[in-house]
Amino acid sequence: MTAAASELHFLRYVPGTSPVHKMWAGTKLLVVAGIGIAVVAVPTWPAQAIAFAVLAAALITCRVSLTAAPRPPLWFFYLLLFAGFLALTAGGKPEVHTPALTLGFGGLIDWIRFTTLTVIVLGFAVVLGWTTHLADLGPALTRLFAPLRLVRAPVDEIVAAVTLCVRCLPLLVDELRTLYAVRRLRHPEVPTTVKGEILNLHDLLVGALVSALRRAREMADAIDGRGGVGPAPRLPVRLRVPDYVALATTTAAIVAIVVI
Amino acid sequence: MLVLDHVGHVYSAGTPWAHRALQDVDVRFDDGSRIVVVGPNGSGKSTLAWILAGLLVPSEGKVTLDDGPLSIEESHTAMAFQHARLQLLRPTVGEDVRFGLDIDDTAVDTALADVGLDPARFRTRRIDELSGGEQRRVALAGVLARRPRVLVLDEPLAGLDAPSRESLVQVLGRLPAGLTTVVVTHDTEDADRIADRGLVLGDSRIVADGPVAEVLRTAVTP
Numbered sequence A: 001m002t003a004a005a006s007e008l009h010f011l012r013y014v015p016g017t018s019p020v021h022k023m024w025a026g027t028k029l030l031v032v033a034g035i036g037i038a039v040v041a042v043p044t045w046p047a048q049a050i051a052f053a054v055l056a057a058a059l060i061t062c063r064v065s066l067t068a069a070p071r072p073p074l075w076f077f078y079l080l081l082f083a084g085f086l087a088l089t090a091g092g093k094p095e096v097h098t099p100a101l102t103l104g105f106g107g108l109i110d111w112i113r114f115t116t117l118t119v120i121v122l123g124f125a126v127v128l129g130w131t132t133h134l135a136d137l138g139p140a141l142t143r144l145f146a147p148l149r150l151v152r153a154p155v156d157e158i159v160a161a162v163t164l165c166v167r168c169l170p171l172l173v174d175e176l177r178t179l180y181a182v183r184r185l186r187h188p189e190v191p192t193t194v195k196g197e198i199l200n201l202h203d204l205l206v207g208a209l210v211s212a213l214r215r216a217r218e219m220a221d222a223i224d225g226r227g228g229v230g231p232a233p234r235l236p237v238r239l240r241v242p243d244y245v246a247l248a249t250t251t252a253a254i255v256a257i258v259v260i
Numbered sequence B: 001m002l003v004l005d006h007v008g009h010v011y012s013a014g015t016p017w018a019h020r021a022l023q024d025v026d027v028r029f030d031d032g033s034r035i036v037v038v039g040p041n042g043s044g045k046s047t048l049a050w051i052l053a054g055l056l057v058p059s060e061g062k063v064t065l066d067d068g069p070l071s072i073e074e075s076h077t078a079m080a081f082q083h084a085r086l087q088l089l090r091p092t093v094g095e096d097v098r099f100g101l102d103i104d105d106t107a108v109d110t111a112l113a114d115v116g117l118d119p120a121r122f123r124t125r126r127i128d129e130l131s132g133g134e135q136r137r138v139a140l141a142g143v144l145a146r147r148p149r150v151l152v153l154d155e156p157l158a159g160l161d162a163p164s165r166e167s168l169v170q171v172l173g174r175l176p177a178g179l180t181t182v183v184v185t186h187d188t189e190d191a192d193r194i195a196d197r198g199l200v201l202g203d204s205r206i207v208a209d210g211p212v213a214e215v216l217r218t219a220v221t222p
Ligand SMILES: Nc1ncnc2c1ncn2[C@@H]1O[C@H](COP(=O)(O)OP(=O)(O)O)[C@@H](O)[C@H]1O
Pocket: B011, B012, B019, B020, B021, B039, B040, B041, B042, B043, B044, B045, B046, B047, B048
């Protein structure tokens, strides 16, 4: 009845004591951001291979069972395949000539390259989520953004906003689950027309917006009640061997990606 | 008769987050019976509620209504959630009660009267002007209008002030006769006014089952 088979578990922590777990959250953010930006800027095959090697090393070192991997619903894969089909019809070089027709694989290859790129970038985000307590992200961001204070960027506010979003994520997921259940109970007929489908989506979105807005207002009141955002706690940062190894590897990988 | 045959549930089975919420629940509820399920936070009450409402397929065992499967599509079940505002899907009270149903004004008025809200005063009120207790009663009117056979309420009394609580307890005391009602709650006050049978959940299992007064006595003094 419910779609229990597909579970996203996005940004869910898996307890562990691996070197990746012990790293400072800021190191992991730097690795994800550094490699992510490099590989998106230079999305060639060799660049992707390097990024993938770093990802594989992280996956092995973090010792998290692959059963923790997100399981998107089946329709997601159908959609992906359909996009691939569309890309194939787009043609482009290289072309294969048969007596009957000419097939251009350029579009398809671009599609594959884009898909693998997305998987790699999401892979890094997933490892970050598995190995990092969400509560550690706020203080780490405060450190990383500290130089921005020189240009008078509202660092404390940015960090507070990110921390609040992250903290609200589980609540939002919970409310969406309830909203979806309410929809099913009160209007179980499966929409058969496009209009019905759109109305269905519309109801869910409006419900989600109303509840998110109410939550935002409650939170704003709570923050005002405590007298504003205030600076995020500045915890001392202790970099250990795993941090240095990760940063060195990342720097080498980024240089390689840009040079190749 | 609603039967739970060795029902158990593990969330996120097969992942590092696998978590057992319910184990070997084996109970049957006669038509029209009034059951209250009590237990501490995290004991699996809401999980049981979602299973009874047909919203969650248990990972073990099965649930049947008169030997057939429980069906949301045929409106066998209805559920009122802890969070009333999320259940109200239309801007005004009247529109909300009618939502998803093919019923006329008289039926809407009856549903409102059933939950103790004066139709003339409330039919055109906006949802967001109502108090928490009133929102909960409108949500209840909406699910009752579907004429379910099984009604599940998750923490219906939580967070209400004394007068709202009292009027909701009275509404729950006079629900339609044939309706099987399961009320899930962590506070045992007023439980004996809502139900005649009590189930106690502890650590994802049923630890007591019997007449509500008796069961609550043992639950309060473990
Ligand atoms: N969607 C879910 N995914 C994973 N674990 C859950 C989920 N819902 C509840 N749980 C866990 O299952 C246990 C029972 O939860 P629940 O049925 O909500 O208990 P109660 O309503 O008695 O407080 C709790 O430990 C809770 O953390």
